Amino acid sequence: xxxAALQLHNVTLRLGGRVLIGxxxxxVGQGEVVTLMGESGCGKSSLLACLCGTLPRAFTASGTISxxxxxxxALPPESRRxxxxxxDDLLFPHMSVGQNLAFALSPAISSRQRRRERIExxxxxxxxxxxxxxDPATLSGGQRARVALLRVLLSEPRALLxxxxxxxxxxxxxxxxxxFVFDHxxxxxxxxxxxxxxxxxAAAARGRVIQLQSGAAGN
Numbered sequence: 001x002x003x004a005a006l007q008l009h010n011v012t013l014r015l016g017g018r019v020l021i022g023x024x025x026x027x028v029g030q031g032e033v034v035t036l037m038g039e040s041g042c043g044k045s046s047l048l049a050c051l052c053g054t055l056p057r058a059f060t061a062s063g064t065i066s067x068x069x070x071x072x073x074a075l076p077p078e079s080r081r082x083x084x085x086x087x088d089d090l091l092f093p094h095m096s097v098g099q100n101l102a103f104a105l106s107p108a109i110s111s112r113q114r115r116r117e118r119i120e121x122x123x124x125x126x127x128x129x130x131x132x133x134x135d136p137a138t139l140s141g142g143q144r145a146r147v148a149l150l151r152v153l154l155s156e157p158r159a160l161l162x163x164x165x166x167x168x169x170x171x172x173x174x175x176x177x178x179x180f181v182f183d184h185x186x187x188x189x190x191x192x193x194x195x196x197x198x199x200x201x202a203a204a205a206r207g208r209v210i211q212l213q214s215g216a217a218g219n
Contacts, residue, residue, distance in 0.1 A: 005029045006051075006082075006159040006191040011063035013043055013050060021047055021212060023063060028159070028191035033182065033205040035194045038212035044195040047212075048161045051193070052084055053077040068158040083157030083190075085165040085181075089148035091136040097123070097147055098132030104155040122150045126180070142173040149181055153188065160185055162194040166201055178204045 005027045012022030021043035028034045036044050049055045051065055054077055064073045072080045091100050101119045109115050116132075123131050126146045136144060145165070152160070165181065166174045182205065185192050194205055202209050 005032075005068075006193065007066045008051075009064045009066075011047070011050065011061065011065065013046055013055070014060045014062075015058060020059070026210070028193060030189040030191060031186045033185070033192045033194055033207040035196060035202040035205050035207060035209045036212055037196060037202060037209060040197075042212050044212055045163055048084065048163050048193065048195060051080075051161060052082055053080055081156075081158040082161060083152035083155055083159070084161040084163060085149060085152055087164045087167050089136075089144040091144060091147060091151075093136060095136075096132065097128075097134045097136060097139070100136065100147060101132075101151050101154055104151045106156065118154065122154060126150055140173075141169055142177055145169060145173075145177050146180060149184065153184060157190065160190045160192040162192060162196075164196055166196070167198065175204075182206075 007028075008024050008026045010023040010025055012024070013020045024047070026034065036047070038044055046055065046059060050059070050061045053072075053075065055061055064071060066072060067081055070081075072082075091097075092103070095103070098116075098119050101122060102115055105115055105118060109118065119132055120129070123129055126149075128143060128146060131139075131143075131147075136147065139147065149165075162181070166178055169177055178201065194201065196202060
């Protein structure tokens with residue numbers, strides 16, 4: 001398998017002793033988007049939480065997960081190098097746009113000027129030049145979504161997880177944001193898992209689609 005891929009091997013989630021999902025064995029290559037679909041309650045979001053290391057204690061998980069050739073199964077969330085984007089942008093309301101983005105930068109970038117340059121460069125690439133000092137509350141839904149993605153990317157993840165990130169946007173904004181997301185992840189060659197209920201999301205991802213059923217992995 002590709003050592004630069006996100007890999008799951010026999011990953012199984014249980015809730016109350018019942019198999020919720022799995023076993024799943026899957027490899028997602030560089031720049032590839034694999035879409036996970038299934039009915040509500042089948043465990044799609046729980047699977048992403050398992051990958052992130054944030055699975056609630058009510059669940060138990062087995063199997064192994066690796067990212068860029070590193071076994072991350074037992075690592076804490078902050079060491080897994082996985083970025084995740086949710087339905088809600090989760091921007092910090094007490095911080096400016098620039099401060100939200102700075103939160104994701106590595107402490108190794110210690111120069112204030114260099115950090116500012118990285119933030120301004122990211123905003124410019126996203127069509128948001130000059131927005132660093134803006135209050136997130138003044139942004140449109142699409143602008144907030146772009147800032148949320150930029151924050152994830154500035155953390156330099158080795159793989160990306162998308163948990164219904166387009167579902168709360170209006171149709172026109174959703175289409176533009178899909179293109180923005182997929183263009184950025186492919187430019188960075190990020191292996192990506194997308195969870196969605198929307199067939200249009202899956203079509204736009206232009207990758208494999210896996211149908212999940214509670215208690216088993218689909219094809």
